[in-house]
Amino acid sequence: MSIQPTPGPPPGQGRGGDRPPETPEEPPGGAPQREAGPAAPTLRPARPRWRETLSLLAHNPTAAIASVLLLLIVVVAFFDDTLAPQGANEISVADRLQPPSWEHPFGTDDLGRDILSRVILGASVSLRVGFLAVGFALVVGTLIGLLAGYYGRWVDDVLMRFMDMLFAFPAVLLAIAVLAVRGPGSGNTALAIGIVYTPIFARVTRASVLGVREEVYVRASRSVGASDWRILTRHILPNAAPPIIVQTSISLAFAVLAEAALSFLGLGTQPPNPSWGLMLAEGRGFIELAWWLAFFPGMAIFLTVLCFNLLGDGLRDVLDPRQRTQMAGSSRAAATETGGEA
Amino acid sequence: MGDVLVSARGLEVHFPVRGGGKGGGVLRAVDGVDLDVLRGETLGLVGESGCGKSTLGNALLRLVPPTGGTVTFDGTDVTSLDRRGLKEMRRRAGMVFQDPFASLDPRRTVAQTVSEPLEVHGLRSGRRERAARVAELLELVGLDPAVAGRYPHEFSGGQRQRVGIARALAGEPDFLVCDEAIASLDVSVQAQVLNLLRRLQRQLGLTLLFVSHDLSAVRHISDRIAVMYLGRIVEIGPAAAVGADPQMPYTQALLSAVPVPHPAKERARERIVLRGDVPSPSAVPSGCRFRTRCPYVFEPCDDVDPALQPAGAPGQLAACHLHGVEGTPVTETPEGVTADP
Numbered sequence: 001m002s003i004q005p006t007p008g009p010p011p012g013q014g015r016g017g018d019r020p021p022e023t024p025e026e027p028p029g030g031a032p033q034r035e036a037g038p039a040a041p042t043l044r045p046a047r048p049r050w051r052e053t054l055s056l057l058a059h060n061p062t063a064a065i066a067s068v069l070l071l072l073i074v075v076v077a078f079f080d081d082t083l084a085p086q087g088a089n090e091i092s093v094a095d096r097l098q099p100p101s102w103e104h105p106f107g108t109d110d111l112g113r114d115i116l117s118r119v120i121l122g123a124s125v126s127l128r129v130g131f132l133a134v135g136f137a138l139v140v141g142t143l144i145g146l147l148a149g150y151y152g153r154w155v156d157d158v159l160m161r162f163m164d165m166l167f168a169f170p171a172v173l174l175a176i177a178v179l180a181v182r183g184p185g186s187g188n189t190a191l192a193i194g195i196v197y198t199p200i201f202a203r204v205t206r207a208s209v210l211g212v213r214e215e216v217y218v219r220a221s222r223s224v225g226a227s228d229w230r231i232l233t234r235h236i237l238p239n240a241a242p243p244i245i246v247q248t249s250i251s252l253a254f255a256v257l258a259e260a261a262l263s264f265l266g267l268g269t270q271p272p273n274p275s276w277g278l279m280l281a282e283g284r285g286f287i288e289l290a291w292w293l294a295f296f297p298g299m300a301i302f303l304t305v306l307c308f309n310l311l312g313d314g315l316r317d318v319l320d321p322r323q324r325t326q327m328a329g330s331s332r333a334a335a336t337e338t339g340g341e342a
Numbered sequence: 343m344g345d346v347l348v349s350a351r352g353l354e355v356h357f358p359v360r361g362g363g364k365g366g367g368v369l370r371a372v373d374g375v376d377l378d379v380l381r382g383e384t385l386g387l388v389g390e391s392g393c394g395k396s397t398l399g400n401a402l403l404r405l406v407p408p409t410g411g412t413v414t415f416d417g418t419d420v421t422s423l424d425r426r427g428l429k430e431m432r433r434r435a436g437m438v439f440q441d442p443f444a445s446l447d448p449r450r451t452v453a454q455t456v457s458e459p460l461e462v463h464g465l466r467s468g469r470r471e472r473a474a475r476v477a478e479l480l481e482l483v484g485l486d487p488a489v490a491g492r493y494p495h496e497f498s499g500g501q502r503q504r505v506g507i508a509r510a511l512a513g514e515p516d517f518l519v520c521d522e523a524i525a526s527l528d529v530s531v532q533a534q535v536l537n538l539l540r541r542l543q544r545q546l547g548l549t550l551l552f553v554s555h556d557l558s559a560v561r562h563i564s565d566r567i568a569v570m571y572l573g574r575i576v577e578i579g580p581a582a583a584v585g586a587d588p589q590m591p592y593t594q595a596l597l598s599a600v601p602v603p604h605p606a607k608e609r610a611r612e613r614i615v616l617r618g619d620v621p622s623p624s625a626v627p628s629g630c631r632f633r634t635r636c637p638y639v640f641e642p643c644d645d646v647d648p649a650l651q652p653a654g655a656p657g658q659l660a661a662c663h664l665h666g667v668e669g670t671p672v673t674e675t676p677e678g679v680t681a682d683p
Contacts, residue, residue, distance in 0.1 A: 215444060216444040219405060222432075223403060223437040224432060224512070226458060
């Protein structure tokens with residue numbers, strides 16, 4: 001989710017990936033643009049932070065490859081109906097348990113269903129559950145962490161002890177409990193995984209907020225009369241965000257895995273709907289007879305999880321302020337100061 | 343001049359200290375300060391690091407909650423203000439912080455930083471009006487308005503401090519606290535920022551509290567100087583009088599430590615070197631708090647805490663028993679003075 005460029009880069013400027021190495025705004029090109037400013041000064045940033053992040057990410061080979069692969073997986077998941085050669089449940093008994101061939105690149109399962117089609121169609125199920133679960137955990141956990149970290153005292157105690165309670169449960173047990181109450185299905189699976197991951201986000205956010213809260217610019221903002229809400233949303237959240245972003249990426253990997261695990265246990269996606277975890281479970285019985293049943297969905301899980309993890313690592317490096325200054329800070333010319341005082 | 347804009351009476355800021363005895367003690371950062379800042383003046387507040395001068399500056403704006411005493415700002419009691427009153431007070435009183443690298447949010451552009459007070463107080467409606475005001479403010483502090491879209495890391499320390507000053511001025515304040523505003527700048531830039539502050543003070547009719555440990559800078563900019571030691575104001579008076587003829591032994595020692603930019607005079611300069619370290623603000627000595635290091639200690643110093651009383655030039659006050667209280671100076675060091683408090 002974080003790798004997709006948000007809409008609306010200024011026209012005429014390429015996206016992160018197209019940029020030449022280092023910062024493209026070198027004095028020759030950048031200066032005239034800025035000199036046009038004085039007549040109509042603008043409140044818009046010269047170069048948004050996320051674009052800098054993107055261009056830095058593009059120079060981290062592993063993260064760049066992982067992003068591209070993930071983008072590919074997301075695109076495949078999005079256009080699954082068009083891309084899948086067959087429907088998910090087109091049964092052809094004559095073609096059952098066919099090994100990979102030109103006609104069925106990933107082979108067929110015991111009902112003669114095309115594995116490639118099911119892997120493609122399963123991508124949207126797995127990813128949707130992953131995104132929903134992490135989205136839930138991100139929103140709820142970040143909010144709890146923000147409030148706990150910023151207000152401290154009893155707010156912190158109450159909220160974080162509650163999170164500790166959730167945290168103390170074994171994750172799978174907690175998810176099973178949620179699913180036992182609400183019944184199986186992808187929506188409930190997402191909710192269950194989301195609840196399991198909420199304390200992680202709360203903790204990461206709180207830790208990050210505790211550091212940012214004491215910054216002088218937070219006090220400076222208070223000194224001009226800014227409200228708590230404004231300070232939280234405009235200053236603390238943006239500055240506390242990097243670890244949360246990294247956590248999001250890594251949690252997506254675990255959420256996809258968790259969905260697979262719960263489906264494997266029969267609690268997640270229900271047959272005959274395709275989901276990678278479910279396909280893995282169904283293929284288990286044929287593993288000696290037809291390895292491709294389990295192998296390809298397994299590879300899909302492996303690749304997705306690996307990519308989310310690599311992206312998370314890359315983001316961690318790129319968003320680290322110290323590394324960031326090393327990589328980008330020095331390359332920009334300082335602004336000119338008009339007339340010194342005398 | 344004449345009427346009081348900001349006034350503190352018996353102001354105390356005590357911080358609880360963990361450890362150090364059962365239940366922990368208190369750190370008396372500000373310990374009973376009476377201070378009047380007159381409208382339109384520049385008051386310099388000097389003292390060693392750790393003497394509580396920054397805490398005092400923060401407490402006047404209620405950025406640090408006072409634990410005792412009162413602060414009045416233009417007639418209203420700051421310590422009992424409700425949310426709305428506090429917000430308005432913070433529009434009318436700005437603050438410039440010490441470290442310009444830490445006081446600007448690294449993720450917000452100069453324009454966003456400077457326009458924050460405008461948004462918070464609804465001073466300019468609409469993007470365009472705010473942008474125009476931001477440009478005006480940047481120009482006022484000597485920055486090119488074209489830099490509005492840039493991020494703090496693209497600026498030098500002096501430029502950042504100008505941005506910080508522009509932010510503090512955005513709400514059109516009456517009162518500006520400069521908390522060590524030049525301490526972390528290069529010397530050449532210090533002079534520029536100092537002169538900028540002086541120009542702004544005159545141009546905008548500001549009342550300035552200039553907190554600094556740099557006596558020469560304070561003498562350069564201030565109308566009056568207040569000297570702080572261990573959470574208390576020990577001497578206050580017109581800058582010329584305090585600078586030329588300090589009445590409190592601590593001020594004398596402080597002044598004698600300032601180098602003179604004249605080789606012959608510098609060589610002849612007599613330095614008063616104080617013994618020992620500043621006592622911890624969590625264990626303030628009884629009586630006069632300066633007695634453990636004072637070269638002139640005599641009987642009343644051990645027991646009686648001296649109040650500020652007229653000494654030297656008109657308008658000059660010093661908290662010292664050498665002025666007013668009867669007694670004979672002792673030549674021998676009284677016992678217990680050198681021991682750790």
